[in-house]
Amino acid sequence: MTTLHISGFPHIGRKREFKHALDAYWSGTLSQQKLVQTAHAVREENWGIQIASGLDWLTVGDFSYYDQMLDLTCMLGAIPKRFDISPEKADLDAYFILARGAKNTPALALTKWFDTNYHYLVPEVSSKTTFSAYPTLLTEAIQAAKLHQLPVKATLIGPLTWLYLSHPDKNFDRLQLLPGLIETFKVLLKAFKEAGAGLIELYEPALGLDLDPNWIEQITPTYNSLCQSTPILLSTVFSSVNYLAPLLNHLKISGLHLDIVRGPEQLELFLNTYPKDKFLSLGVIDGRNVFKANLREVLQQVDVAHKKIGARLWLATSCSLLHCPIDIKEETRLDPTLKSWLAFSVQKLEELALLKKGLDQGIKSIEADLRQSDQIAQARQDNEFARNNTVRDRVQSIAVADLNRKSPFPQRKIQQQEKLKLPPLPTTTIGSFPQTADIRKARAAFRANHMEASEYHEFISHEIRMAIQHQNSLGLDVLVHGEAERSDMVEFFAEKLDGFLLTQNGWVQSYGSRCVKPPIIYGDVSRPKPMTVGWTHFAQSITTRPVKGMLTGPITLMGWSFVREDLSREAVLLQLALAVRDEVEDLESAGIGIIQIDEPAFREGLPLRKGMRETWLKQAVNAFRLASSGVSDATQIHTHMCYSEFSEILDAIKALDADVISIEASRSKMALLEDISNYPNDIGPGVYDIHSPRIPEQEEIATLIGRALEKIPADRLWINPDCGLKTRNWREVKIALENMVKAAQSERKKLAG
Ligand code: GLN
Ligand code: ZN
Secondary structure, eight states, rough: OEOOOOHHOSSSOOOOOHHOOOOOOHTTTHHHHHHHHHEEEEEEEEHHHHHTOOOSSSEEOOSSSOOOOHHHHTTTOOGGGGGGGOGGGOOOOHHHHHHBBBBBBBOOOOOOOOSSSSSEEEEOOTTTTOOOOOOOHHHHHHHHHSSSSOOEEEEEHHHHHHHHHSOOOOOGGGGGGOOOOOOOHHHHHHHHHHHHHEEEEEOGGGGOOOHHHHHHHHHHHHHHHHHHOEEEEEEOOOSSOOOGGHHHSSSOOOOOEETTTTTTTTHHHHHHHHOOTTTEEEEEETTTOOOOOHHHHHHHHHHHHHHHHGGGEEEEESGGGGSSSSGGOOOOOOOOHHTTTOOHHHHHHHHHHHHHHHHOOGOOOOGHHHHHHHHHHHHHOOOOTTOHHHHHHHHHHHGGGGOSSSSEEEEEEEEHHHHOOOSOBBOOOOOOOOOOOHHHHHHHHTTTTSHHHHHHHHHHHHHHHHHHHHHHHHHHHBBOBOOOOSSSSHHHHHHHSSEEOOOOOOOOOEEEEEOOOOOOOEEEEEEESOOHHHHHHHHHOOOOOOOOOEEEEEHHHHHEEESSSSSHHHHHHHHHHHHHHHHHHHHHHHOEEEEEEOOOTTTSOSSSSSGGGHHHHHHHHHHHHHHHTTTTTSEEEEEEEEOOOOOOGGGHHHHOSSSSSEETTTTTTTTTTTHHTTTSSSEEEESSSSSSSOOOOOOOOHHHHHHHHHHHGGGGGGOOOOOOOOOSSSSHHHHHHHHHHHHHHHHHHHHHH
């Protein structure tokens, strides 16, 4: 019999009830008892779904009050000293302090989890870090799960990934902590076993990176030592671990999990070399996308494995379902055809169950389901609303000239300067102004048909008018319309582009209680009509200063969506780029002289394996260039990215050939300028940390500008905040921007002598 399991199920709740409970608890309107009740109810529901779907193991430990990395940090007693929380007293409120900070104590840093859109809390380690085991968090869950009939598998992040992702104190070698970490892990595992876990799954996405030899050599001693206490399933996810195959095959673990969706090439290698004394878990149903599997193809794949290893074959989703929405049944407004193409978490468990049945009871037993799956695959190929031949032809006929501006940057710069006549150290913002409660209320009312279109239109034009007025009186040089009409920088465009689908309930956790609802790219992407020209043109019509048009770029539109698999990602990216290009050209025709194409997802798209990076970067650069190169030399193209670690991708950033790039820099106090001091075009390193309610003084901003001027010539430096201002309020923004403009003006005076 084939065994079914998963590495994790989403824990925000079917209707985001746990997310809402968390928000309510933090705002003081829900008791801790109620919060815990909601948590337990969601956990029970998740187990119920697993049982009903015929899974063979109940997975425990995937449910988290905030983040699984933080759970492990607490269970290891590795709370940084700066919090002044002793691990034995770390109750739920202390846990939330680690996650969200407290007065004068910043939270643990949040960073993207591998190449996903999920953020984890970064452990902090130093020579002073010590470990001791606090297993209760998980033993409690194991005991609760034991009340059901299925055997219990406890899942947690593996020691190597935890340590690899931890942030070490200056010059501290994290690997020094490994022996102590392993000892504490052993104590934890023993406690989980005693509580009733029949198997421990250690989730190790870090093995899918190109680890350095000093890390690789730790894998065998670490795992062989841990296996002494309990049976272990080692789960690798997100990319191929072929480079580690001989080593992984010789570990004394009970089983190994491979992500066959991301690394199908692993199947052949492992099947040929896999030892006879272990089970092999194949992640064949995509845990990171929302389309139904082609069951016949997957069945063929797993049948090969089944013939070779028989009952030692386990089947699973490729990775934890954390990155997937919960249940397609919650979608009541989707077109029925499109809906029939999709599988969310619940449906993915059903797909696993069908595969098991096909293997164990013969292909005939699921013939009807296979036929249905074939039909859907066929329908996706043929469907007239997925295919747009005009777009396909356009992609085919993209020429090299389409990827290049007419002249090189120095010549463009002269023309832009003649047209825009900006002062030295020009000031601008990144696009959005505060999304006030009024704005959110109006948008919700309009969406629910409680507000007439004309009234909403009037409301937005008022907001834009106000934003322009404020910017004029602050004395900013390049204005923006403020993005009041946009809820989210991807959703806004997804609603207007053909080929995208929006769900009502397709939420996935981004971090803590924050969820996102990624749009789904199901068909060829095209732009039926201009998307931003109306409001941008309106904003420009009420001021004599230049207004910068704001667009989300192709890489980010793709990166923050679920993407069809029946077309190459490169082709999808080019379709998106063409749609953005059309918008750029229309903005230019409408008299907009500066256009910003935001690409905050540029860096996270970078493949985990180094060998795949060059190809991806080339595709990404080409897409940006295709989107931005249709304009005349005198039109100024900006781009924006929300982070500052550029060293790895600097060449690609240069190759974008944007006239101006704005990036985050204020938190690092301009340290990043070391890396990018030879950036050839204009650059605006942020001088105002918009992630914090703190308002920077004029002096402070002037100091940052002074520092930037040491690395960047004055005629290429722009002055702007780190990112958009939508999460701030107007009071903060007005004072901060006033300080920023004054600081720029006084630096300008100094430059003039
Ligand atoms: N233009 C967007 C804004 O200002 C950019 C946001 C982002 O980079 N994440 O909100
Ligand atoms: Zn940003």
